[in-house]
Amino acid sequence: MKNKAVVLGANYYIGLSIIRCLAIHNIPVVAIDYSKKGTYGFHSKYLSEKLIGPDCKKDPQGLLSFLVDYGKKQEKPPVLLPTADGYAEFIDRYLHTLRKYYLINQTEQGLFTKVINKETLHSLAREHNILVPETIYVDEEDFEIKVKENIKFPCLVKPTNSPEFVSHFRKKLFKVYNMEELKDAIRRSKDANLEVIVQRIIPGFDDHMYTFDAxxxxxxKVSHWMTCQKLRQFPxxxxxxVYTIQKHVPELYKIGGKFLEDIGFKGFAEIEFKKDADTGKFYMIEINARTTNLNSLLYKAGINMPYLAYSELTGQLPEAYAIEKDTNIAFWYAYEDFLAIKDxxxxxxxxxxxxxxTFNRPKAYAIWDIKDPKPAFAFLGNKTKRAFNKFFGQ
Structure with missing residues (x-):
């Protein structure tokens, strides 16, 4: 009997892509979410089990008990895979307990949270001589002078904890154009009990955003890797x-690979960089310590990241491999890309x-899969229902 794979989160296409990447290897996949509403990943034909458990944010202790109880019933420990920052932080928080019943890549408690949090990540990056955007903390002495002289307007007000910020404001950050707007953004963040930092905007359009996926x-040690270039994002x-291409950029391996190895990271990570349009230098923006939006692209290009984790934790890691050419494959999340194009x-x-x-490329779709179409139909049904209710005021 094979070890099961337990996927935390199925209400977004990241979880769906993990389900598909594992099930094609005949691995029994279990999806856990806190609600059936809008959870279109539950409609995948590849799922062996779909379970409703407590919300990791509202009731982390409840989810821990739920997972421990489930793990105790299994003949072999399942592989545990997070699909969002909240789940990665949850695993990090209860790592020692969860490792008694589940197979998990990371062994150092606190490292997931350290790289997800912008403030601690930037400290780590500076220790390892990695460029990060110039940053000022809101409680620094001479704050306004430093903003005017070192950051300049417009600038960004960014959260140290992105998931909580996005959940509250429905956006990733505030872009401000003067001191009055800056103070207002900081005040709004403080009122929501959210910590923020102020950052310089690295010059360059959206196509100056790149990822190192490893x-x-x-x-x-980095065993598998590839790099990508964003063309469009939403917002x-x-x-x-929402539209990203696989693009081979060797320099990102030299920067990102060494950094991840030096900090002792294990499992999958995606580092997001921005290339300065004026200097050509790459600045680290953030790290995703879990499977990301681009998983279907990585798989179609030739690297099945969830399967690598499962294989190593249950037996043997496949031979090292990297995509060191341009494949011309594009990740496409059509629904939000059309919204982005409009803007x-x-x-x-x-x-x-x-x-x-840009559309003249082979596609790795976010949701659509001709062999597993039901999740896409469920997604469209959810959107249609929401639009209908909004239109008729229900």
Whole structure:
């Protein structure tokens, strides 16, 4: 009997992509979410079990008890895979307890949280001589003078904990153009009990955003990797990827691979970089310590990251491999890309011709899979229902 894979979160396409990546290898996959509502990953034909458990944010102790009880009933310890920062932080918080019943890549408690949190990540990056955007903390002495002289306007007000900020404000950050707007953004964040930092904007359009996606084995050595380039994101300029291409950038391996190895990271990680349009230097923006939006692209390009984790934790890691050429494959989240295109056009940031020529590529779809179509239909049904209720005021 094979070890099961337990996927935490199925209400977004990241969880769906993990389910598919594992099930094609005949691995029994269990999806756990806190609600059936809108959880279109539950409709995948590849699922062996779908379970409703406590919310990791509202009732972490409840979820811990739920997972411990489930783990105790299994003949072999399942592999535990998070799909969002909240789940990664939950695993990090209860790592020692969870490792008694589950197989988990990371062995150092606190490291997931350290790289997810912007403040501690930047401290780590500076220790290892990695460029990060110039940052000022809101309680620093001479704060206003430092902002005017070192950061300059416009600038960004960013959370140290992104999931909580996005949950509250429905956006990843505030872009402010003067001191009055800056103070207002800080006040709003404090009122919500959210810590924020102020950062310089690294010059460059959205296509100056890149990712280094890697798997590190239990010796904290990069075994598999590839790099990608964003072309469009939503919300535009400071959002999540909606159209991204695989693009080989060797320099990112030299920067990102060494950093992850030096800090002792294990398992999958994605480092997001921005290339300074003026200097050509790469600045580290953030790290995702769990499977990301681009998982279907990584798989189609030739690296099945969830399967690597499962294989290593239950037996043997496949031979090292990297995508060291341009495959021309694009990740596409069509629903939000159309919303992004509308905003890019409205703000005159992209011409229609520039947009159309990007579509002439093989696609790795966020949700659609002809072999597993039900999740896409469930997703469309959810959107249609919401639009209907909004239109008729229900």
């Amino acid at each position: 798997y590190l084995n239990q010796d904290s 535009i300029n400071y959002g999540a990827s 890019y056009r409205k703000s005159n940031q992209l011409k229609l011709g520039e947009i159309l020529k």
